[in-house]
Amino acid sequence: MDRPTAADEATQSKKRAAKADRPDGLARDVSAIKVGDCLLGYKAVQRRARGGRWNHFRGRMREIEKLIRYRHGDIVPEADDALIYVEVIASLALVEFKDAFVDVVLGWAARWLPWAGKADIEEVIYERTKVRYSSLSADALGHALHLSYSERCALDTRTIGAFDVAKGKRARLQKQKRRQRDRSRKEQQRRAAGALTRSDYLANSLSQARPWEAFGISRRTWERRGKPMPEAETLSDCGSMSLAA
Numbered sequence: 001m002d003r004p005t006a007a008d009e010a011t012q013s014k015k016r017a018a019k020a021d022r023p024d025g026l027a028r029d030v031s032a033i034k035v036g037d038c039l040l041g042y043k044a045v046q047r048r049a050r051g052g053r054w055n056h057f058r059g060r061m062r063e064i065e066k067l068i069r070y071r072h073g074d075i076v077p078e079a080d081d082a083l084i085y086v087e088v089i090a091s092l093a094l095v096e097f098k099d100a101f102v103d104v105v106l107g108w109a110a111r112w113l114p115w116a117g118k119a120d121i122e123e124v125i126y127e128r129t130k131v132r133y134s135s136l137s138a139d140a141l142g143h144a145l146h147l148s149y150s151e152r153c154a155l156d157t158r159t160i161g162a163f164d165v166a167k168g169k170r171a172r173l174q175k176q177k178r179r180q181r182d183r184s185r186k187e188q189q190r191r192a193a194g195a196l197t198r199s200d201y202l203a204n205s206l207s208q209a210r211p212w213e214a215f216g217i218s219r220r221t222w223e224r225r226g227k228p229m230p231e232a233e234t235l236s237d238c239g240s241m242s243l244a245a
Contacts, residue, residue: 057096060141060159061108064088067145068112070155076113083124086113088136088144090128095135101125139167 033040068076068085076082086109093101093108102125109121136144142152142161149165151157161167191197202208212222214230222228 056135056159057092060092061089063155063157063160064145065112066155067147067151067157067160070151075115078115082113083116083120084144086116086121086124087128088141090125091136094128137161139163 030042033043064085076085086105089108090101090105093104097104102122105125106118106121109116113121138159139161141147141159143163145160147157147160147162149162149170152160152162162170165173196204206219210219211227211230212219215222215228217225
């Protein structure tokens with residue numbers, strides 16, 4: 001029986017790795033284990049899959065968890081409005097998982113609200129099932145979570161709006177930030193290329209030094225005479241700044 005070549009083994013390894021990709025964002029790299037030309041077997045190493053399809057529910061859930069850590073820490077403290085997080089997660093999970101969303105919400109609540117009773121969580125879930133299947137908008141989530149624009153900027157939140165700044169105004173503010181960022185980047189590029197700042201340019205400009213006044217003539221006459229430069233003492237007597245040679 002012919003022994004498989006290295007190219008065949010590499011192809012088989014790639015096929016096994018492709019089959020090992022999982023929908024939950026994890027994958028396995030499968031590599032061959034050899035001693036010389038002898039193939040002993042294969043080794044699988046689990047890794048985070050790259051280039052997977054963006055999951056809107058998972059992305060929003062991660063941003064809500066980031067908000068919880070920013071506000072409260074590892075868990076949500078017991079308070080009158082603490083269950084609002086469960087209501088939001090239940091709304092998102094209902095759209096994503098349909099009838100199978102109950103276990104998702106219960107598991108999430110057990111992690112972030114361990115003090116909450118199962119009956120309270122199930123009541124929130126039951127109330128959520130009374131409404132139609134509809135995804136919450138970014139602004140609706142922002143109002144439900146009472147997310148301010150300052151918190152949104154501090155956490156770099158992308159999928160949740162803000163209750164105090166409307167969507168149109170957020171777009172204008174983002175445009176201004178992007179314009180300011182581009183202006184700063186171009187300014188740094190000009191400085192790196194050796195361009196002078198506006199203040200340095202004006203400090204050494206002829207309009208500021210006005211050397212023709214030292215001769216008592218107009219600028220036009222001074223230019224026709226070949227732009228002669230007076231001595232530094234003469235310029236200082238006229239109250240002008242000296243020019244670099």
